[in-house]
Amino acid sequence: MSSGHSFDESLILIAKEIKVELTYILRLYKLKLLQVSKLVKIIDIRDSQDIFYNKYLEKMYFNELTLRQNAACASDILRLSLLYRDGGMYVDVDTLPSHKNVYKDINITTLSINENLLDIIKSEYLLQEVRQRKRYLKNRNISLSHIEAQINDKRILIKLKERAADRLSDFYNQDSLYVHRDIIKVATQNRIYEINNNTLLANKGSRCIRIILKEVIRRYKYLHSNNFIYSTPSHKNEKVSNYLSRLDKYRHDGLSNYNDTEVTLLLTGPCLIHEVLLGLCYEVFKIPKNISPTSVSYIFRIDRTFLGFNNQTHYTPEQLRSSWL
Structure with missing residues (x-):
């Protein structure tokens, strides 16, 4: 270059x-x-100026693409930088808006099927309606027979299909959103103690985004100072806490099934964001240290804290075929 x-x-x-x-x-x-x-x-972002938070993060973005072919890590850096520069909403293409308004009042308590699999069925029925009305290619329809076969009441499937056809407009009518100028909204997982960065909302210049970006830089500089960016030395150049040593297997990320090699999640992904937000919660709300991080994670699901975003569907047909690795 x-x-x-x-x-x-x-x-x-x-x-x-x-x-x-x-x-x-x-x-x-x-x-x-x-x-x-x-x-x-x-919009081709290459035509824009000053996309990244700083030159160091820009270098790390290209490093991830060339050295590790890690599009997930590069995308994490890019989405955070753009949100800080411009504000707005970032959404992964394999997620969908919430469909709770479409399928409400349908009793599914008797079904012997995982709720996540049911979300995939609901999503595909809606997408089939969209493709039909917009005259998109129908060959994009996903075969759900292997999932539908797990439902013990076929009348429910008929109801779901009818509801998708009759209330498609409700799918487009989502609740209005409010985001504090210095806080962010993050996608909340089905489990109370997890978040996801597949949906992020922030205002331009959000202080919360800036703090997250600075922590990304700090973690990359730890890797640099210990020569973990370009090699995997058997010893470190300096003594550090176990907190950052979780990043030591940076070069093995995605090459092993062990959890300790999922460095992307800790370096730029949802685990990083989760840890930063937890730290801010302890500091800003003066939460006693004897209260566990899992308990504090409940805060993300309280509407008045403006932190959690749950107006989405995580489990979709596209999500079945995608991976961050």
Whole structure:
């Protein structure tokens, strides 16, 4: 890139040197981008100035794409930087708005099926209605037969399909949102002590986002100072607490099934955000240290704290096929 080439051009040139052809893949990507642009407005962020919080994070963004091919980590850095610069709402493409208004009053207490699988069925029935009315390609419909077979009352499936057709408009009518100028809203998981960064809402210049970005930088600098970015040394250059040593297996991230190699979650992802928000809760609300972080996580689900966002559907057909790894 120092020779005047763009990131894409530099990547293609380097790939050719190691006998990897990327030109064809890039051409396919551009064709797909052209198709998507017919449905939604696409803005190329490369045309924008000062996207990243600072130059150091910009370097880490490109490092993640080139050294580890970790699009999840790169995306985490980018979404936080853009939210701080512009404010707004970030949403993963494999999530959907809440469908509780569409399917309310349908009794599902007698069903012998996991609630998450039922969400996938509800989502796909709605998406099929959208595709039919918008005349989108129906071959995008997902086969749910293996999930539907687990439902012991087939009349419920008929009711769900009818409700998706009759109340599709309710799917578009979501509750209004309020976000404090210095706080963020994060997606709350089904489990009370977890959050997700697949949906983030913040105002421009949010102090909370700035604190999170500074913690991302601190964790990357820990990796740099111990030479973990480019190698996996057997010893550290300095003594540190176990809190940051969780990042030591940075280069093994995603290569093992062990939990201690999921560094992305701790470095830039939802675990990082969760830990920062917990720290702020203890400090701002003067919470005694003897109260466990799990208990404090209840705060994210209290509406008046403005922290939690639950107007979404986590489990969708697209979510079945996606992975952050």
